Amino acid sequence: MIEKPALVWLREDLRFDDNPALRAAADRGGAVACLYVLDDEVAGEWKMGGAQRWWLHHSLSALQDDFEKFGGTLILRRGNAGMIVPQIAEELGAGAVYWNRRYMPWQIEQDKALKEQLSEDFEVKSFNGRLLNEPWEICTKSGGPYKVYTPYWKQVQQRDIRDPLAKVQKLEAPSRVPDTDKLDDWGLLPTRPNWAEGFEPVWTPGERGARRRWLDWLKSEGAKNYASHRNRPDLDHTSRMAPHIHFGEISPVTMYREMQQKIEDGDIPQEEGNTFLSELAWREFSYNLLYHFGHMFDEPLMxxxxxxxxxxxxxxxxxxxxxxxxxxxxxxxxxxxxxxxxxxxxxxxxxxxxxxxxxxxxxxxxxxxxxxxxxxxxxxxxxxxxxxxxxxxxxxxxxxxxxxxxxxxxxxxxxxxxxxxxxxxxxxxxxxxxxxxxxxxxxxxxxxxxxxxxxxxxxxxxxxxxxxxxxxxxxxxx
Ligand SMILES: Cc1cc2nc3c(=O)[nH]c(=O)nc-3n(C[C@H](O)[C@H](O)[C@H](O)COP(=O)(O)OP(=O)(O)OC[C@H]3O[C@@H](n4cnc5c(N)ncnc54)[C@H](O)[C@@H]3O)c2cc1C
The missing domain is CATH 1.10.579.10 (DNA Cyclobutane Dipyrimidine Photolyase, subunit A, domain 3)
Structure with missing residues (x-):
């Protein structure tokens, strides 16, 4: 029997479905607590912008509802994650700390340092919950990173993308839970003026909103005519899944595999569906670039x-x-x-x-x-x-x-x-x-x-x- 709970540090993976770190914690047995840290310190001037803060508020609020439904605990904290994660793991009396990987230079630095520090007292594991392929898995013949998209995409197509992991539907809550911040106290929503008024009719942040938009879009004219319509802003036929993907409310693996299935079933014509898959790969290509050429963040690559x-x-x-x-x-x-x-x-x-x-x-x-x-x-x-x-x-x-x-x-x-x-x-x-x-x-x-x-x-x-x-x-x- 597992006595010590697992701590899952959630970051850009605010979902229960196909979430490798959360799945591993649930499969490990025992109680599970999840932690989200609003860390403006490490990202410095690239801390989350105003529009994203609006999204984050609603996404976390939806996530809190899901924790009520599926069990477990969600702890919210604000500050330097480098200090908060070890402190919460300690207070929880955790046996394991899991997370899904991030790929920006400052994020990698923070994660590496934490892994080293936490490994002394806890079982620490990281997973790929954000990409179809890790940036180091797709290489040129000489072993280096791609700087040109077409051969990169060719290689992605030759690889099998894994099946999505089963959704976590039941979590046991730990008996001893560290204090949590109140989401409303974070002040993520704009007031005076409420410049985000126009967002509300357009978006439903959170995992359920992501799933609904994705399933609706798969049935739409936009998906069936993606290649021919995707350049037409007047038609507005693209999926609008980008913020859901960014916050990890749906995984690219789920989207990729479900689109492949739609193509196979003849629901979406091959050329249209493949063009969509190639756009998901553009996202990956960008991650590949930033991972290998971190200086690109504020310096021209050329x-x-x-x-x-x-x-x-x-x-x-x-x-x-x-x-x-x-x-x-x-x-x-x-x-x-x-x-x-x-x-x-x-x-x-x-x-x-x-x-x-x-x-x-x-x-x-x-x-x-x-x-x-x-x-x-x-x-x-x-x-x-x-x-x-x-x-x-x-x-x-x-x-x-x-x-x-x-x-x-x-x-x-x-x-x-x-x-x-x-x-x-x-x-x-x-x-x-x-x-x-x-x-x-x-x-x-x-x-x-x-x-x-x-x-x-x-x-x-x-x-x-x-x-x-x-x-x-x-x-x-x-
Ligand atoms: C100047 C500029 C800045 C951009 N900034 C961002 C950004 O901050 N975040 C972001 O997600 N995308 C960015 N993009 C890429 C692209 O414009 C958006 O991903 C897309 O418009 C989102 O709408 P959608 O979800 O309806 O896309 P769809 O056409 O439905 O595409 C599906 C998904 O594929 C990915 N995708 C599509 N096109 C691209 C692309 N060209 N590059 C990378 N990924 C892509 C996205 O995840 C998108 O949600 C930027 C493009 C430009 C030209």
Whole structure:
């Protein structure tokens, strides 16, 4: 009989289903306590942003409900996890401490130090609960990490992804439970003003919300037409699973295997389903990059970009953040981000390119804004994607390929519905002019009730001129 309870340190794995560390603790026998630590110290300036704090509050609240249902105990603590985890293990009289691995440099450092310290008194085990493959498992022929996505994806496809583990449905609570913080005391939700009001109708954080969204989406037109529709922000057909995946409310293994099953059963056409699987692999590729090239977090992966001359004009950066650049597709994206904590992937690429190449603002400032405003803000995907957009990362879009915000809008939001949804002052503009209102004849603007410079801004830069300027700055570092 196991006398000493197990402590599971939950981090980015807020779920009972396919949770290797929790499964191992339950299978070990004996009581189980789980601990979540809100640690703003170790991450420093990369502590969780505002939108994520909103999500975390609701996700933990849902998790508390699940603990009531399935048993066990959830302890909440705030502070330096390096001190709190050993202290709780001690107070609990634990026999074992388990967790699922994390992959950012500062997280690895903390976990390694803790493993060493805790191993003296407890059985300590770590598991893979976050990725399909560990970053060290997918290597080039010479044994190094991939910097190009296509061969990386080829290798992922050749590997078997394990079956999801059975959901933990019953846990025994320990007899002696250390004190827990009250979630409400953490002040994770915004008040005065409540800028997250627009999140509520859109999201249901927590494992149950994740499962429902995933199952609903698998049955939807979005899943059946993923490859052809995924670039269309007006259709809004992508899964919107990113924040659920980020907080670990569902595992990528579960999603990957269930999508494979849908393809096999003929419910989702192979090409559409495979494209979705390849997007899950893009997420993994980002983790692979950040794991092997930790400095990439705040330095360009390509050295030559260290010398790039940025303007970093604060007024232009503010106009971009507020969705007031005068380029409708850019403004629609930035306003969607503020209202929903989400932005369609195609539009993320457009607004990113606009910030870096039209406004000549350092990509790290855009990355920081996304960090604070995206509910799915993820250190690996956000960093790798911003470097991709800025042309300085691995397998990145070449810098000289500058996105034209007008033609991108016309191509991917052909009727202007996405712009109308998020920029209501342009709702009566005809589709011919909606992506470049400053080029519309005066009577068209009058009919649509738009006075440029009053109802909606004139473009803050001339795209053609800025394109030339960006290319000449690029030439200087080539
Ligand atoms: C500048 C920029 C910043 C980004 N920052 C983040 C971020 O902080 N967090 C984040 O999860 N994604 C980020 N992405 C990637 C991508 O935009 C989002 O994952 C996607 O839009 C989320 O919507 P979805 O869940 O509907 O995606 P779907 O199209 O339904 O894709 C399913 C899942 O695959 C993964 N995925 C899809 N596309 C990508 C991609 N290009 N790179 C990595 N993973 C991908 C996500 O986990 C996503 O939930 C960023 C992209 C750009 C261009």
């Amino acid at each position: 050295d030559k970009f260290k010398g790039f001359e940025w303007d970093n004009d604060e007024d232009k950066l503010e106009a971009w953040k507020k969705g007031q650049t005068g380029y409708p597709i850019v403004d629609a994206g930035m306003r969607q981000l503020w209202t929903e904590g989400h932005m369609h992937n195609r539009v993320r690429m457009i607004v990113g390119s606009f910030l870096v190449k039209d406004l000549l603002v350092d990509w790290r400032k855009g990355m920081k804004w996304f960090w604070d405003t995206l509910v799915c803000a993820d250190p690996a995907s956000n960093t790798a994607s911003w470097q991709w957009v800025a042309g300085c990362g691995a397998d990145a879009a070449p810098f000289f390929r500058v996105f034209n915000p007008i033609t991108q809008g016309e191509k991917f939001d052909p009727d202007g519905d996405y712009v109308r949804r998020h920029v209501p002052e342009l709702k009566d503009m005809p589709k011919k002019h909606i992506h470049a209102p400053w080029q519309a004849p005066k009577d068209v603007l009058r009919k649509a009730g738009v006075e440029l410079g009053k109802d909606y801004p004139e473009p803050i830069v001339d795209h053609g001129k800025m394109r030339e300027e960006a290319l000449s700055r690029y030439k200087a570092i080539k």
